[in-house]
Amino acid sequence: MSVSVRIAHDFGGFALDVNFEAPSGVTALFGRSGSGKTTVINAIAGLLRPQSGQISLDDQVLFDAGRRISVPVHKRRLGYVFQEGRLFPHLSVRQNLEYGRWFSALKDGPDFDQVIDMLGIAHLLDRRPGALSGGEKQRVAIGRALLANPKMLLMDEPLAALDEARKAEILPYLERLSATTAVPVLYVSHSMAEVARLASTLVLMEAGRVVRAGPAAQVLSDPDTVPVLGVRTAGASLHAVVAAQEDDGLTRLEASGGALWLPRVEAAIGTRLSVRIPAQDVILSRAKPEGLSALNVFPATVMAVRFGDGPGAIVQFRAGEDVLLARITRRSAQALELVPGVDCFAILKSVAVSQSEVGGAV
Numbered sequence: 428m429s430v431s432v433r434i435a436h437d438f439g440g441f442a443l444d445v446n447f448e449a450p451s452g453v454t455a456l457f458g459r460s461g462s463g464k465t466t467v468i469n470a471i472a473g474l475l476r477p478q479s480g481q482i483s484l485d486d487q488v489l490f491d492a493g494r495r496i497s498v499p500v501h502k503r504r505l506g507y508v509f510q511e512g513r514l515f516p517h518l519s520v521r522q523n524l525e526y527g528r529w530f531s532a533l534k535d536g537p538d539f540d541q542v543i544d545m546l547g548i549a550h551l552l553d554r555r556p557g558a559l560s561g562g563e564k565q566r567v568a569i570g571r572a573l574l575a576n577p578k579m580l581l582m583d584e585p586l587a588a589l590d591e592a593r594k595a596e597i598l599p600y601l602e603r604l605s606a607t608t609a610v611p612v613l614y615v616s617h618s619m620a621e622v623a624r625l626a627s628t629l630v631l632m633e634a635g636r637v638v639r640a641g642p643a644a645q646v647l648s649d650p651d652t653v654p655v656l657g658v659r660t661a662g663a664s665l666h667a668v669v670a671a672q673e674d675d676g677l678t679r680l681e682a683s684g685g686a687l688w689l690p691r692v693e694a695a696i697g698t699r700l701s702v703r704i705p706a707q708d709v710i711l712s713r714a715k716p717e718g719l720s721a722l723n724v725f726p727a728t729v730m731a732v733r734f735g736d737g738p739g740a741i742v743q744f745r746a747g748e749d750v751l752l753a754r755i756t757r758r759s760a761q762a763l764e765l766v767p768g769v770d771c772f773a774i775l776k777s778v779a780v781s782q783s784e785v786g787g788a789v
């Protein structure tokens with residue numbers, strides 16, 4: 428199942444003109460506030476009729492301005508999860524979930540027990556929404572959307588109203604969701620840590636347009652993406668396996684390019700993880716560093732170097748099988764003679780890798 432979106436709409440002060448494909452898996456729509464993410468979601472949902480373009484789900488046309496087709500909202504069979512769960516306060520959790528199922532009017536929907544098991548909400552079934560935490564409410568809202576057997580899930584900042592602890596609690600469920608259901612998910616978020624953990628496809632928006640789109644790992648390790656994301660947000664991911672829990676509180680991960688030590692990661696030995704490495708937290712050296720406090724040093728090969736207008740440079744490099752980015756100064760890039768093909772060492776400061784940037788099983 429995949430969604431194809433090619434729409435344009437002019438509100439007067441703001442013009443939207445986007446074209447992208449969202450294959451199965453999680454597609455993240457990422458961009459600054461006001462870049463048009465919610466407008467795209469609303470158009471797919473049928474809440475906004477764009478002035479031109481088409482939206483289709485595989486070969487089913489949901490909207491076609493030219494042919495005057497606009498499938499009504501309730502016939503699009505899409506599931507929504509918004510910032511706040513929007514559960515019915517007077518119904519129990521079970522009744523809220525069954526409401527979604529009832530509306531699907533289909534017998535081939537997902538299995539009730541499997542959904543509540545995946546979301547860890549079995550013990551909440553008899554409660555009312557008022558007696559749930561924010562994270563629990565969101566899990567119930569996701570369950571209700573899934574049980575309506577949607578062709579696609581639209582999630583608009585589903586974690587934005589939650590504090591960091593609740594976000595950390597719900598992220599593993601979202602990861603499980605993307606791994607276990609074939610339903611494509613369109614996920615709007617402001618948080619790159621969330622996007623890097625969940626998204627298989629990334630659509631970057633700026634001022635109503637798509638500036639980059641494609642497989643998330645490819646987009647995030649592309650130096651040309653850095654000016655779009657900003658140097659603070661840019662960074663790619665390393666793939667690693669949990670190898671040991673050390674006595675001094677560190678966890679040793681094995682990546683294809685070498686070992687990586689992080690502050691304790693609560694995961695079983697053998698778990699595959701992705702660790703986001705912010706470009707600004709990487710140092711490059713031509714010589715193997717000695718007597719350095721940073722623990723994580725990887726042999727690397729420069730793939731590309733991009734200079735912008737300012738004093739910074741972005742270096743794309745390969746460490747084992749992973750492609751990462753480093754943000755250094757133009758002066759250093761020139762002094763170190765970093766050009767494609769040059770071997771060097773990448774120093775990753777372990778303290779810079781926060782727990783929220785360590786993804787679940789991949």
Ligand SMILES: Nc1ncnc2c1ncn2[C@@H]1O[C@H](COP(=O)(O)OP(=O)(O)OP(=O)(O)O)[C@@H](O)[C@H]1O
Pocket residue numbers: 438441458459460461462463464465466467
């Ligand atoms: N019905 C409307 N009439 C006029 N302008 C609108 C309308 N709906 C949205 N806009 C404008 O479109 C722009 C994009 O809004 P949108 O909500 O899609 O952005 P967003 O990327 O989702 O932002 P945020 O991350 O803050 O939610 C904004 O400038 C907004 O004011």
